[in-house]
Amino acid sequence: MSALPRCSACGGWLDERALEGLCPACVTRTTLIEVTAAGQPGAPRPFTAVQPPEEAVSRDPEAGKFGDYHLEVELGRGGMGVVYRARQASLNRVVALKLLPPGPFASEELVVRFRAEAQAAAALQHPHIVRIHEVGQHQGQHYFSMDLIQGRSLAEVGAGSALAPTAAARYVRLAAEAIHYAHGQGVLHRDLKPSNILIAADDTPRITDFGLAKRLSAESDVTLSGQVLGSPGYLSPEQAAGTRGMVGVASDVYGLGAVLYHLLTGVPPFQADNLSELLRAVIEEEPVPVRTRNRAVPRDLETVCLTCLRKQPATRYASAQALAEDLARWEAGRPVRARPTGLAGRLFRWGRRQPVPATAVVTLAVAALPFAGSLGLHRLGVWRLERANEHVYIRVGHDLFRTDPLGRTWQPLPIQGMHVDVSPDGRRLGYVRLGRVYVSRLDGSGERQVAGDAADVRWLDRDTVLYEPTDLTGVWAVDVHTCVRRQLFDWKAITPHGIHGGLSLSPDRSRFAANPQNGFDVPTQDVLVCDLRGSSVGTVWADTPDTTMDACPVWLGGERVVWCRFARPGVDVSETAIVAARVGDTHYETLTEWGDIQYPVAASPDGSRILFVKTFPGDDGHLEFWIMDADGGNARRFLDRTFPRGGLGILGACWWARSPE
Amino acid sequence: MSDTTRPESIREAARGGWFGPTHWTVVLAAGRDEGPDALRAREELCRAYWQPVYCYLRRCGRGVHDAEDLTQGFFAHLLEQNAFAKADPARGRFRSFLLTALRHYAADEQGRARSVKRGHGRPLLSLDHDVVEERFLRDPYPNATGEVLFDQRWATGVLEQALARLRADCQRRHRLEEFEQLKRFLAQEGSAAEYAAVGEVLHRTPAAVRMAACRMRDDFRRRVRAELARLVSSPAEVEEELRHLCVVLTHGS
Structure with missing residues (x-):
């Protein structure tokens, strides 16, 4: 056999x-093995093959006894477990006890990760957050105990009818303050919805279920297809789309906006007959304006709400605190800072979410091929780069184009690929397609696959490409002739939770720069620098705690890195700017005005110039390509390009390579 | 057979919305009728169950040729005796009925010899025993009982049939490429990178791929239920059978 x-x-x-x-x-x-989104009309009959928690409880010879707890009354049940009112014998106190279904804990690693997050949530101490007392396991059943709140959830308070705008704004403001506190502690909620916000006897909110349910379902290997989404009507577009790297502070801001929407209108922002349709709507459609559903809602409050619900995370409030402050302004009768989206802006957003395949993704590669002394010329303010024989590689959807930094030519390349890098001898391309690494000549001939399971690729030398597996666990090198590969290092050996994606190699190909994440899929403010063996060399610290940065910093010469920041410190509604920092420094310098989206970014190998792409609300599908000096001076637009029906869509990383010849 | 000449119970079953006439209800209603509906239904039932039956017999110690003959013979015996008519929907699921009938058949030397002879002379179905035999030999659980193996083959067969129908439907709609790219997501939720990679091939955004995968799972789920519905006698049984299928496939043996 x-x-x-x-x-x-x-x-x-x-x-x-x-x-x-x-x-x-x-x-x-x-x-x-699915549990459909609870209460969705037309949904098939819920069905679960995992053992329901109450059966596990009832097997106990002493009915109602669960370890140190005595279960008294079932308070409610949802996709991820059952909540009981329980008395803890040792402390003689009444608590709420949540029992989690056994199914999702398929591996030890998941248990460890769940417990780590539960303990982070348990460390939160805030008057508007339900305190977690204990996280544990009894007879294979995972549970946690928390404060018992005598009161109703916002789902019950706002069931079917709208609340008074002042009451709604107050609840959400207090909740936003609590969420902001949690963000400061490195904990995301991930599943904000009315049923997770309880109203205590003092008429203030208590937020519950921090991060736990989402972590469970998202990481679980028994994927309960409906449960992953919990209540998809409140889910942010980046969560609905599974854009893991984009989930962060802005996703909770969205959740708060969705709760506010429900309180103001009596219904969630999106509803549909089935899950697929609902997810599509969350990702693609604008919510029905609040005032269309309820004319009694003041215009400014509607603007605050819809600002939270914007599709692009970078265009929502930069933090939960910013939302709380704007709500406080509204409550005090002062003007809010959020600005309504005009027709042009709505069109722009629509265009960005309806990209034709050819414009779904723009990444940009700039290759300075045989470089003949352009350094210095630009300092005169004269861009005579045509002498330098430089080329800009641009990916639009699946298609690669080559232009020059004067924008005079526009030449399609006969290959398709995700990330493109030019070999050091300037003769070959390396790229990722369908998760595999390919190399070919510049004209696309001689294409061959050299590795599989890759998210990003860079040439190390003329015979070797480096690539990052799709799980972002480390960096591998593969010989392009023999396809023999070896792992250079594992990111988790350098930074506890690995990185947030992207492979940025210094111009001399001796070091990487990367953006570590904090273990909750949230990029940290750091830039990590290490050598090719994964020995940590240095860190750049950005100095604002309340914003996230773009996933991957780009080398600007040998000692500086440059990236696009997605949130302007101290400003409520996000703007972007290009910033740069020296390795080892704790502060960055801002090189451009804060404003419209300026992304992706690429830097010249000698660190003298930066290239970036601008888009503007209203200019549907219109891209501007800019070059500026490394200090931000001498900014100059060198190319305009409009793509039919599409804006930037999902933004990728960008990079710049050059031939030493 | 036109609709007007169908027995009442078939038309009744057909009115039940998504729970259309099952193979079993058709067979029952048709009795010994040799009409095309009845023949097709019998054949479908045999096709759905012959692999479980074959594997059961092999696990019970029958040799390859013996098991082949007995499999053909068993179904011939069912039809000859009109044993389908003896199955009472009120008394349990068809799968259980079949297994019980198989146990009796395997033990009934005399009857078996008669029907094997008959089956051997006129094979009911053209069955690819070699493939199934190979799968049987590679079975990773050599200590599982014949009953467990029977259930496993039945459950896998239901999924295979649902997947085959899904494939055929995609092919008909010129979406075979999409099927090929997305089917892996039936077994696992994709990562963002995987959705992006498939998006590259299908010229779609990762979000659209994720959505399409979600739809495909919905579709597959419906088809599994539909497959089960063809093999049972009432809608209530579908949920029971689905539960059983999940247990069988996720618990190994």
Whole structure:
């Protein structure tokens, strides 16, 4: 009997000839064991094969006894567990006890991660956050205990009818302050919705379920397809789209806006007959304006609400605190800072979310091919880069174009790829397509695959490309002739939670710069610099705690890095600017005005110039390509390009390579 | 057979919305009728169950040829005796009925010899025993009982049939490429990078790919239920069978 292979996901036996090679157990878990979005009309009958928690409880010989707790009354149940009122025997106190279904904890690692996050949530101490007392496990059942709040949730308070605008604004302001506190402690909520905000006896909100349910469902290997989404009507577009790297502070700002929307109108921002349709609407459609549903809502409050619900995270309030402050202004009768989106802006946003395939993604590669002394010329303010034989590579959707820094030519390249890098000898391209690394000649001929499972690629020398696997666990090198590969290092050996994505290699190809994440999928404010063996060399610290930065910094010469910041410190509604910092410094310098989106960014290998792309609300599909000096001076637009029906869509990283010849 | 000449119970079943006439209800209603609907229904039932039956017999110690003959013979026996008519929907699921009938059949030497002879002379179905035999030999759980193996083959078969129908439907709608790219997401939620990678191929945004994968899972789920519905006698049984299928496939043996 020849041995069967094992499924790489669940470890079960896998007959590769049955079920088209899919693992029947994984298909069953992912597709059939489902709990549909609760209460969705027309949804198929909920069905779960995991053991319901109450059965686990009832098996206990002493009915109602659960470890140190005595379960008294079931208070409610949702996708991720059942909540009981319980008495803790040792402390003789009444608590709320949440029992989690056993299904999602398929591996030790998940248990460890869940507990780490639960403990982070347990450390939160804020008057408007439900305090978690204990996180534990009893007879294989995971649970946590928390303050018992005698009162109703906002879902019950606002069920079916709108609240008075002042009451709604006050609840959400207090909740936003609490959320801002949690963000400062490095904890995201991820699942804000009316049922997770309880109203205590003093008529103030208490936020519950911090991060826990979402962490469970998102990381679980028993994917409960409906549960992943919990209450998708309140989910941010970046969560609905599964854009993992984009989930952050702005996603909770969205959640707060969605709660405010519900309180003001009596319904969630999005509703649909089924889950797929709902997700599509969350990602693609604008919510019905608040005042269309309820004319009694003042215009300014509507603007605050819709600012939270903007599709692009960077255009919402920069922090939950900024939202709280704007609500406080409204409550005090002062003008709010949020500005309504005009027709042009709405069109712009629409265009950005309806990109034709050719403009879905723009990344940009700039290759300075044989470089003949342009350094110095630009200092005269004269861009005579045509002598330098430089080329700018631009990816629009799947298609690659080459232009020059004077923008006079526009030449499609006969290859398709995600990330493109030019080999050091300037003769070949390396790129990622369908998660695989390919190399080819500049004209696309001689294409061959050299590695699989890659998210990003860079040439190290004429024979070697470096790539990052899709799980972002480390950096690998592969010989393009033999396809022999080896791992250079694991990011987690350098920074505890790994990085947030992107492979940025210094011009001399000796060091990487990367953006570590904090373990909750949130990029930190740091830029990590390490050598090719993964030895940590240095860190750049950006100095504002309340904003997130773009995923991947770009080298600006050998000692500085440059990136686009997505939030202007101290400003409520996000703006972007290009900033740069020296390795080892704790502050960055702002090189451009704060304003419209200025992204992606690329830097010249000698660190003398920066290239970036501007887009403008209203200029649907219109891109401007700019070059400026490394100190931000001498900014000059060198190319305009308009793409039909599309703006930037999903923004990628960009980079610049050059030939030493 | 036109609709007007169908027995009442078939038309009744057909009125039940998504729960259309099952193979079993058609077979039952048709009795010994040799009409095309009844024949097709019998064949579908046999097709759905012959692999579980074969594997059960092999696990019970039958040799390859013996099991092949017995499989053909068992279905011939069911039809000859009109045993389908003896199954009472009120008394349990068809799968259980079949397994019980199989146990009796395997133990009934005399009856078996008769029907094997008959089945051997006129194979009911053209069955690819080699493939199934190979799968049987590679079974990773050699100590599982015949009943467990029967259930596993049945459950996998239901998924395979649902997937085959999904594939065929995609092909008909000129979406085979989409099917090929997305089917992996039936087994696992994709990562953002995976959705992006598939988006590259399908010329779609990652969000659209994620959505399409979600729709495909919905579609697959419906088809699995539809497959089960063809093999049971009432809508209530579908949920029960689905539950059983999930347990069988996620617990190994």
